[in-house]
Amino acid sequence: MKILIIQQKMIGDVLTSSILFEALRQKYPKAQLDYLINNHTYPVVQNNPFIDNFIFFTEKEASSKTALFKLGKTVRNKKYDVVIDIYSKFSSNLITLLSVAKTKISKYKWYTSFIYSQTFKELKRPKTTAGLAIENRLRLLEPILNENSQIFQPKIYLTSDEIENSKQLLLNHNIDLNSKLIMISVLGSSENKTYPLPYMAEIIDAIVEETKAQILFNYIPNQKNKAKEVYDLCKIETQKHIFYDVFGNGLREFLAITKHCIALIGNEGGAVNMAKALDIPTFTVFSPWILKEAWNMFEDGKTHVSIHLKDTNPELYSTKSVKDMKTDSKELYHSFKPNLVIPKLKSFLKGL
Template identity: 25%
Template sequence: MKDLRSFQPRRILVCQQRQIGDVLLATPVFQLLKQRFPEAELHLFTEAKCEPLLRHNPFIDKFHLVEKTGFFAELAFYRKVARHGFDMVFNLQNLPRCRMMTLLSGAPVRLSMKTGSWRDWIYTHTVQEVKGYASETKVTLLSPLGIEWKGETPQVFLTDEERQQARAILRSCGMLEGQKLIVIDSTHRRQSKRWPAERYAEVVRLLAEHDTSFTFLLLRGPGEEDDITRLKELCCERGVPSAKLFIPQPLPSIRLSAACLAEACLLIGNCSSPRHMAVAVGTPSLVIPGASGTAWRFPSPLHDELRPALPCQPCDKIQCDEPHCLLQVTPEMVFRKALELLAR
């Protein structure tokens, strides 16, 4: 089957593993496949930690969530999934687990990006990767079906109850009627993508002095409590009222964090999954990407970056002794760009 444009699968498997942001960026693939094949079952093979943000997605019929349980237990899991009898498999990520799942699926049509290596024999069709926004690149894999990316965004499908819970969380933090929320995402596991906390605190000060109706949600994940407590202290040292700095207790689930982000007028942060969540819930974003590449910015005037023009950037290093891509971005630059985005 060289020409797939007339192929009508009954059951489709999409393979996409970590990280959470990567899986969220794959949601346009689910949407476009389901729109093309509304009668087909669409299954997703991913990690358990990635499922919450995809919950309630109307384009996914079934999840297959793999855990780190050892080789033989995982092999048995792959075989169990394969018994669903897939007609078509898309491997969006050439990782060992995705390759193994694709191989054991026994599907007559198996697609992935061309690598030019021995791994390509696993697939019946390989596609030359087209560089661009990450979601656009993933949708490239659907090109043998005649499907193209036309600006579809990542999506998080929040329930009305979750939106109400998010508003209740913000009220419990002290948010009042008429105040405007800005989300600050200041943490990152990689030093080369983490703008200094002192600079975030200065941006918060500048914004708080510019408009007294601004309030700030200091976003955090598991294990980041100390970092966020320190950020709040730095803000308070600069004269920002503690009542304007929100740190919900206990830590909200990732879906409720997304629902809180949906209530905001802007996200300011590092290059991590919240920037993709912001696109998915329709909140403008301003990112200091550091060592990150350009594929993570959704092409829209409402989603911007501050990226110095350096010959070494982007490098995607984990660590850097002289991270000029971060340090050349000043709080004043972020403040001015934030006001531009808010005006839009």
Template identity: 20%
Template sequence: MNILLIKQTSLGDVLHATGHIRRVREYYPDAHLTLLTSVGAADLFHYNPHIDELISFDRYWIKYQWFRHPIVCLRHGLETMAKVRQRNYDLAIDLQGRWKTVLFLWGARAKRRVVKGRWWFATRFHQPELHALRELDGVLEVAGLPRADSQMEIHLSAKEVEFVNDQLARAGITNKRLVVLSPLSRWPTKDWALQRYRALCDALPADCAVVVTGTEDERSMMSTHLTGLATPQVVNLAGQLSLLQLAELMRRAAVVICGDSFPMHVAVACSVPVVALFAPTDERRVGPLSSESIVIRPEQGCDRCYRRRHCSNQCMARIDVSKVVAVVKQVLG
């Protein structure tokens, strides 16, 4: 049996589907599973034992280069479609349901097609009011799979363990409780001010060490705002970690503090406590579901506007430092 699974877009969205990919493997243990995902998310499946074949599509490159290099972009899309069509599938499931993924579902040589959304040519499931993970459960149900555990997962190797061991040893924090901060996201409206993270760090217990994560572009900004903290041990690993190294670091954390971003989902997948700060997005749809997670959002006046660049109510600014400190200390015990 041949099965095609499609999941692209953001890293967090792709990570959401890892438990559902495992469920497909468990239900069809002898099937050949092909996954079509985005180039940026492919590393998440480097050690994944459930995938037989990985096809990657650089959707973000096409998004930003289409008008400058339309011929090259078109060629990449056609080459990816050709890879998808090399195999005949008994079942194809699009766990994303956006037009850029549905094109490949439509083009696949598949006997049955199942999609998240309202696309007319496939068996569909569309209940956007559900949490994203529960909506994916519904997609698998209409595909004929029974409900089961869909906890997210990341598979790592000894290389990631060795790398993180080395980084922590160099910083001299092997015997400290790790507090991991991932302050920034792709949406400015999701970000709690770095000055507030600084105040939070100053209030942490003395036996804690802070590790900051982010992208290479964010590294200097992190250093500027977190220099000279009362907490003596702060390690800035922004831009220094691969996706899988980030996951290994998260596994060591006593608590992860972040907004609605990929690191939040990684921490949940690693089953570590998360204090997640929410405002413009809806935690009922995309928030952490684990029992170790605590969501903090403005107590009133926030309508979950989903604006990416500018929030007229400045909702994240109305999350008080003292409240976050109290919750973090509660988690740390």
């Protein structure tokens, strides 16, 4: 049997969907299991032992219909028996349509029955602590597993060399690995997924005051000025604990550095999902418009904890749709003051 899973979009999505390969490998140990993903997301599934081959969707296919058709023909020539399309985007619809797979599975949209042999409406409420992002993905396997899959947790596979090299990097920057080291996800992937910078500075002040830990910032090069703004907003005493210039040159290096931390704290997004996949405790501040039930994966109130404005001010959501919340994210964020977050954060920190 040859199975292709298509998961375009962001790093957290690609990592989360990788659980399907472990479930499939358990049922079909000799099957060929391939993954079609955006090329920049590859580092989070690199070395995954359950995936046989990768097919990459690049900027070329995103900007050229000719290139997209060529990719679809490549998939067709591989003659997959099953294609599972996680998000059902236009490009993945076309790739699936061009495939010769008899079994085509995706989420339900009004038009998907014309392309796919089986579609599923997404659950609205989670049944387990795994969360909707996990549960809805596993439902896509039901037609070929002929049963409900057990719950799997995403995993990231680092090499011993990567872990050792990151250890040496930290030591070279005078970081004491015998003392607490905490990674801060200071910025989200967009402005409407980023906790206000002055508020984030107050959160970091509270972390240092409570733990006296060494602090690392997670940010990408084009976010450096914003990250520096958070640093400058922190108290002078807090700044002494922040190793602002220590960060990973690439995603795999970030992952290896995070492996040495006792926790990752900050904005919901890919960094949180990656920390969970590395078995690192997390404290997540959700954007006011993101559905917490979907992405608070494996939250247990101790090792993995999160907070959402809806938890503290539910009255703000009584008449708002998701579209409204996204539009009003700046105003909602303004209401999500640090004094609402810090008590729960301090409880989390005491458990580290």
